Amino acid sequence: MYAPHMTRRARTxxxxxxxxxxxxxxxxxxxxxxxxxxxxxxQSSISRQVAALEDDVGQPLFTRKTRALELTHAGHRLAxxxxxxxxxxxxxxxELRSGQTQRRVxxxxxxxxxxxxxxxxxxxxxxVAPGVELRIDSTELKVDLVxxxxxxxxxxxxxxxxxxxxxxxTMEDYTPVLAPSLIERHGPVKTPQDLARFTQLVMEDAGTSxxxxxxxxxxxxxxxxxxxxxxxxxxxxxxxxxxxAARGQGVALGRRPFIDDFIERGELVAPFSQRLPSxxxxxxxxxxxxxxxxxxxxxxxxxxxQFAHHSL
Numbered sequence: 022m023y024a025p026h027m028t029r030r031a032r033t034x035x036x037x038x039x040x041x042x043x044x045x046x047x048x049x050x051x052x053x054x055x056x057x058x059x060x061x062x063x064q065s066s067i068s069r070q071v072a073a074l075e076d077d078v079g080q081p082l083f084t085r086k087t088r089a090l091e092l093t094h095a096g097h098r099l100a101x102x103x104x105x106x107x108x109x110x111x112x113x114x115x116e117l118r119s120g121q122t123q124r125r126v127x128x129x130x131x132x133x134x135x136x137x138x139x140x141x142x143x144x145x146x147x148x149v150a151p152g153v154e155l156r157i158d159s160t161e162l163k164v165d166l167v168x169x170x171x172x173x174x175x176x177x178x179x180x181x182x183x184x185x186x187x188x189x190x191t192m193e194d195y196t197p198v199l200a201p202s203l204i205e206r207h208g209p210v211k212t213p214q215d216l217a218r219f220t221q222l223v224m225e226d227a228g229t230s231x232x233x234x235x236x237x238x239x240x241x242x243x244x245x246x247x248x249x250x251x252x253x254x255x256x257x258x259x260x261x262x263x264x265x266a267a268r269g270q271g272v273a274l275g276r277r278p279f280i281d282d283f284i285e286r287g288e289l290v291a292p293f294s295q296r297l298p299s300x301x302x303x304x305x306x307x308x309x310x311x312x313x314x315x316x317x318x319x320x321x322x323x324x325x326x327q328f329a330h331h332s333l
Contacts, residue, residue: 036077041103043070044082048100051090109170124316125154129166130175132159133259134303137279139175142327150319166308172317174306175324183304188321190328191278192302195239198275198289200267210292213243220271221250224262236274239297263289278303278328303328 046056047067057064075082082096092100130139135157143155158164158171166174180192197216204210207218221236240248254271256262259279266273267288275289277296283289305324311317 036074040070040074040077041107043067044074045100045103045107047071047083047090048092048096048103051092053090105170124152125156126173126316126320127156127158127171128173128175128320129158129160129164129169129171131161131177133279134175134177135159137260137263137282141282145327146320146323149323150316153316153319155320166306167310170308172308172311172314173321176304176306177301178304179300180302181300183302184306186309187304187306188325190303190305190325193299194277195274195297195299196277196280196291196293196295197239197272198263198266198280198283198291199272200269200288201290202269203272204290204292206269213240213245213293214248216272217248217250219250220252220254222262222265222271222273223253223255224259224274225255225257239274239295242297243293243295 042060043056043062043066046059047053050056050059053064053067053071056062056067060067071082078095078099080095081093082099084091084093128139136159139157146153146155163176164171164174166172175190177193178187180189183189197213199210199219203219208215210216223236237246240246250272252271254265256265259276262273263275263279263283265271266275267283274297275283275291280289280291284291305321307317307321312321
């Protein structure tokens, strides 16, 4: 077993791969016994594989406690890399065994875009590109498309700082929206002052875009001030805010393109023509190593066409 106190010459040759399955299973279960059951091996076999890998890496991968295992920092890093690599290998082997090559597009985007805009439109893409599998990763974090093997990213960013090769999809803007049922109960909304009758739905998240565009700015654009709402209800996600507005819980400062579907379905109405423009927009970024793959081109062309069609 690797001894942490020993000083060792840095290894330069690639590690042996036969112990990676055992390490992956042990890292997922945090148990040599459960890993052995999964792989139909003995517990001592898994222990030897992990010890050999630690010796090869030159660092301990687990902290061994009584009846428990914990990954070290090095173990966490290696476990993430091994899990991703094994998943790719297993998927490729499965495709080869089935005699088919899976056409797959890996997409990373932020959660609100995925849930409010992209996912509802996936059936339309499937009709355009049958047989293309989409893998959607929703995260607020920026990722390296090449290193993390994503084909495309859809991000909200300032137009003047977007990467040169990014494709602009649409710019966002803001306008009040509320449910038709709310107007039926409280009367028509003809001027911004009428909004004082309703609960004001406020989104306060960490996004720079949201911080820079809020109710006072829209009211100033509409030429009014000191419109005090009946009450305030605060959220930190745009989907929560719009769902509350659609249920008639108040009036929200809706963000395009997310409000478009709600308005088309008749769940929300936008009573005013004033739209607060934003310096932020939605941009498509492509992995340069995969940009010419037919399935990636099909998805990108479809995505661009969706925004072009909606802006007509």
